[in-house]
Amino acid sequence: MCERVNSMPQVRFIRSNTFRWASAVAGVFAAFILLLFGFIYLRIDDYLVVRTDRMIGNQVTVLAALPPERRINAIEDHLAEDSRGVQFAGLFDSDGHRLAGNLARLPELKLDGTVQNAYVRRMDQEDRGAQLVRAAGQRLPTGNVLVMGRNVDEAREISHVVGQALALGLLPAFCLCLLAGAWLSVRAQRRVEEVNRRVQRIIAGNLQERLPHRDVDEPFSRLAGIVNGMLDEMEAMINALAGVGNDIAHDLRTPLTRARLALERGRTNAQSLEQLQQVVDKAIAGIDQALAIITALLRLAEIENGRRSAAFGSVALDEMLREVCDVYEPIAEDKDITLRVAISHKRIVRADRDLLFEAVANLVDNAIKFTPKGGKVDIGLLSFDDQTIVRVTDTGPGISEEERDAVLRRFYRSDKIRNTPGVGLGLSLVAAIVKLHGFHLVIHPGQGGRVDIVCPDRPGE
Numbered sequence: 001m002c003e004r005v006n007s008m009p010q011v012r013f014i015r016s017n018t019f020r021w022a023s024a025v026a027g028v029f030a031a032f033i034l035l036l037f038g039f040i041y042l043r044i045d046d047y048l049v050v051r052t053d054r055m056i057g058n059q060v061t062v063l064a065a066l067p068p069e070r071r072i073n074a075i076e077d078h079l080a081e082d083s084r085g086v087q088f089a090g091l092f093d094s095d096g097h098r099l100a101g102n103l104a105r106l107p108e109l110k111l112d113g114t115v116q117n118a119y120v121r122r123m124d125q126e127d128r129g130a131q132l133v134r135a136a137g138q139r140l141p142t143g144n145v146l147v148m149g150r151n152v153d154e155a156r157e158i159s160h161v162v163g164q165a166l167a168l169g170l171l172p173a174f175c176l177c178l179l180a181g182a183w184l185s186v187r188a189q190r191r192v193e194e195v196n197r198r199v200q201r202i203i204a205g206n207l208q209e210r211l212p213h214r215d216v217d218e219p220f221s222r223l224a225g226i227v228n229g230m231l232d233e234m235e236a237m238i239n240a241l242a243g244v245g246n247d248i249a250h251d252l253r254t255p256l257t258r259a260r261l262a263l264e265r266g267r268t269n270a271q272s273l274e275q276l277q278q279v280v281d282k283a284i285a286g287i288d289q290a291l292a293i294i295t296a297l298l299r300l301a302e303i304e305n306g307r308r309s310a311a312f313g314s315v316a317l318d319e320m321l322r323e324v325c326d327v328y329e330p331i332a333e334d335k336d337i338t339l340r341v342a343i344s345h346k347r348i349v350r351a352d353r354d355l356l357f358e359a360v361a362n363l364v365d366n367a368i369k370f371t372p373k374g375g376k377v378d379i380g381l382l383s384f385d386d387q388t389i390v391r392v393t394d395t396g397p398g399i400s401e402e403e404r405d406a407v408l409r410r411f412y413r414s415d416k417i418r419n420t421p422g423v424g425l426g427l428s429l430v431a432a433i434v435k436l437h438g439f440h441l442v443i444h445p446g447q448g449g450r451v452d453i454v455c456p457d458r459p460g461e
Contacts, residue, residue: 022181026174033170037162052134052150053115059089059148060113060136068142072100088120088133088149096145103147111145113138120149191220207235259286315351317390317455318343321379324357328364337371339364341379347388349455351437359433360390363451366427367394370449390453401445 059078066074075089079102090103098105104121118137119130135149194212201209210231213224259282266279325341332339349356360379367377375395382389434441434453444450 022177022184026177026181029177030170030174033173037165041162049134049152052152056115056134056136056148056150057113060138060146063148064138064140064146068144071146075100086151086153088122088135088147088151090147092145092147094143094145099144101147103149106145107135107137107147107149109135109137109147111137111139118149120147195224202231207231207238255286255290257286259283259290262286312350312352314348315353315356317347317349317381317388318345320353320357321360321381321390324360324364325379327361328368331365332368332377335368335371336373337368338376339368339379340376343381345381345383345388347381347383347455349388349437355433356437359430359453360392362427362430363392363453367392367396367449370394370396372396386457388455388457390455392449392451394449396449398447398449399443399445 063071063074063078072091075091079087079089088101088103090101090106091099092103092106093099096106102122102124104123107118107120109116109118113136115134115136117132118135120133120135121130122128125131131151133149133151135147137145137147139145191212198209198211210228211224213228214221262279262282266276266283270276270279321341321343325339329339364377364379371377371394377392377394380389380391380393382391431441437455439456440452440454442452442454444452
């Protein structure tokens with residue numbers, strides 16, 4: 001049983017795609033090197049044969065042109081310079097008797113000066129039998145026959161050198177490829193096993209678990225970073241959904257309870273048609289508040305699901321901000337609040353105009369709602385580095401550092417604004433719209449509210 005368990009990692013290691021690919025690459029590399037060395041060997045062999053043939057032809061031509069009395073000495077001198085014993089030469093009379101040289105007898109070959117293969121015997125190596133060499137024979141004007149040859153066994157030496165090069169170069173390289181493949185396979189297998197363990201913990205409910213990630217530019221790390229980002233979004237969404245049910249129930253119960261109590265009291269206590277109508281009006285107001293909550297939730301879900309992305313087009317931010325100012329200027333005047341818009345430059349973005357208008361309108365509406373009488377609300381379009389910023393500022397109580405993240409949660413309402421009408425979904429709606437467009441929502445804490453919608457400049461916009 002123990003041996004079987006120990007053999008499992010080895011089997012998985014051998015069967016891994018990484019190791020198979022490494023083996024295939026090593027095989028292709030070895031085949032390429034074999035073909036390369038084979039080509040080099042054949043080319044060198046052909047080169048040596050051609051060079052030998054040219055040398056033999058020149059030797060025959062030179063020796064045949066010498067006077068007869070100098071020819072024998074020239075042959076002996078030529079053989080004396082052959083320290084490797086690869087040169088063959090012979091001078092024979094018309095009857096085939098040897099006159100000079102190291103050939104035991106006249107070989108069978110054409111006597112026209114062409115270089116060809118011939119079997120020859122050396123006088124000092126007759127016991128070794130005939131050797132195949134490249135040789136040329138020519139009949140001289142005197143009737144004698146001149147034979148010159150050379151052994152081309154250097155090709156065998158080259159083959160031996162090539163074999164040594166393959167043994168010393170190819171085999172270590174092949175083994176190195178296999179070792180690299182084995183290392184990569186084990187490394188990838190360990191990382192996959194680590195990912196599997198963490199994924200199992202995530203499935204078991206540990207939402208804080210994340211995939212192993214390193215700050216290196218490699219596909220696995222980039223994928224782990226993307227998945228971790230997705231897990232962050234899922235964790236935030238699940239945490240938000242964990243309490244949203246209670247929040248919805250609480251916020252819907254209040255207006256519905258009021259409506260029910262109003263109707264119950266009206267049925268019991270109403271003495272006239274006018275009193276009954278007042279009761280019904282209160283009930284309708286409570287039901288309208290409940291419907292407003294449900295409508296806002298549906299709107300928020302529609303935006304977060306990205307169903308409006310098909311309506312994107314070119315939107316002039318300067319024109320849109322002026323239109324928001326025109327819409328809310330009468331409301332601000334009723335509260336004795338100064339509403340101003342400041343445009344530093346023109347900017348066109350790709351967006352859903354209705355959604356972006358709604359986001360800015362929500363910010364302006366909140367600013368006017370929470371700014372005391374005699375205050376100011378400013379709408380600005382600013383340019384900073386490679387970003388365009390839509391900024392809404394007011395002279396209201398502002399948002400504290402502790403509440404900066406909490407105000408984006410659904411149904412959250414600060415203790416400072418409990419008496420102000422609202423359902424606590426405005427900033428959640430703004431955040432969803434901003435995220436849908438790929439912009440950034442920045443809330444600045446401190447006295448006086450300041451909220452930015454940061455629009456990064458993109459090529460082509």
